[in-house]
Amino acid sequence: EIVLTQSPATLSLSPGERATLSCRASETISSYLAWYQQKPGQSPRLLIYDASIRATGIPARFSGGGSGTDFTLTISSLEPEDFAVYYCQHGFNWPNTFGQGTKLEIK
Amino acid sequence: QVQLQESGPGLVKPSETLSLTCTVSGGSISTYFWSWFRQPPGKGLEWIAYIYHVGSTNSHPSLKNRVTVSVDTSKNQFSLRLTSVTAADTAMYFCAREMAAARWYIDVWGKGTTVTVSS
Numbered sequence: 001e002i003v004l005t006q007s008p009a010t011l012s013l014s015p016g017e018r019a020t021l022s023c024r025a026s027e028t029i030s031s032y033l034a035w036y037q038q039k040p041g042q043s044p045r046l047l048i049y050d051a052s053i054r055a056t057g058i059p060a061r062f063s064g065g066g067s068g069t070d071f072t073l074t075i076s077s078l079e080p081e082d083f084a085v086y087y088c089q090h091g092f093n094w095p096n097t098f099g100q101g102t103k104l105e106i107k
Numbered sequence: 108q109v110q111l112q113e114s115g116p117g118l119v120k121p122s123e124t125l126s127l128t129c130t131v132s133g134g135s136i137s138t139y140f141w142s143w144f145r146q147p148p149g150k151g152l153e154w155i156a157y158i159y160h161v162g163s164t165n166s167h168p169s170l171k172n173r174v175t176v177s178v179d180t181s182k183n184q185f186s187l188r189l190t191s192v193t194a195a196d197t198a199m200y201f202c203a204r205e206m207a208a209a210r211w212y213i214d215v216w217g218k219g220t221t222v223t224v225s226s
Contacts, residue, residue, distance in 0.1 A: 043217065049206070098152040098153070101151050
């Protein structure tokens with residue numbers, strides 16, 4: 001089973017700042033990686049798939065990059081609604097797994 | 108706009124069977140892959156199992172002996188059965204749909220249903 005490790009566990013930033021979240025895979029997963037946003041009491045929301053493709057309706061301030069084992073999610077300028085937990089998930093083989101999450105909190 | 112709604116008991120006794128159903132509205136259950144996920148309180152997400160509309164299925168290796176997923180195309184529903192539950196199975200359970208354009212990515216989620224395992 002591929003293990004995804006996200007860092008940092010918590011990221012404290014202010015609105016308007018740039019956020020960079022990381023996800024590292026225990027073995028290569030090519031570009032088969034997605035990012036999700038989850039707010040309290042809600043189901044996850046797909047942001048990015050295939051490492052860098054924005055899902056339908058996702059604002060351009062969200063971007064994804066990386067391949068192989070190292071991936072990043074960047075939010076160029078934080079809006080108040082962006083403070084949430086973010087998960088990465090691989091789609092390379094079964095079982096697909098998720099990272100443990102990064103909590104993006106308001107500083 | 109397709110919507111998913113989970114239904115089933117919110118409380119299950121230890122050693123008994125957890126049964127959930129996901130009703131698909133606003134679209135057909137045909138053509139897509141459908142999945143079940145869970146999220147223990149305060150923790151991350153786990154992909155339990157998936158099923159294709161024609162019935163091919165797979166489940167997480169750690170749960171394989173306890174999980175059954177099925178689909179009823181006539182009712183536009185799919186279901187999860189998890190046997191011999193313990194407190195470790197207490198979680199929010201989500202049903203979901205994979206993207207049509209790319210496998211393994213989830214673009215539609217149900218709101219989730221809380222299941223507590225307790226006597």
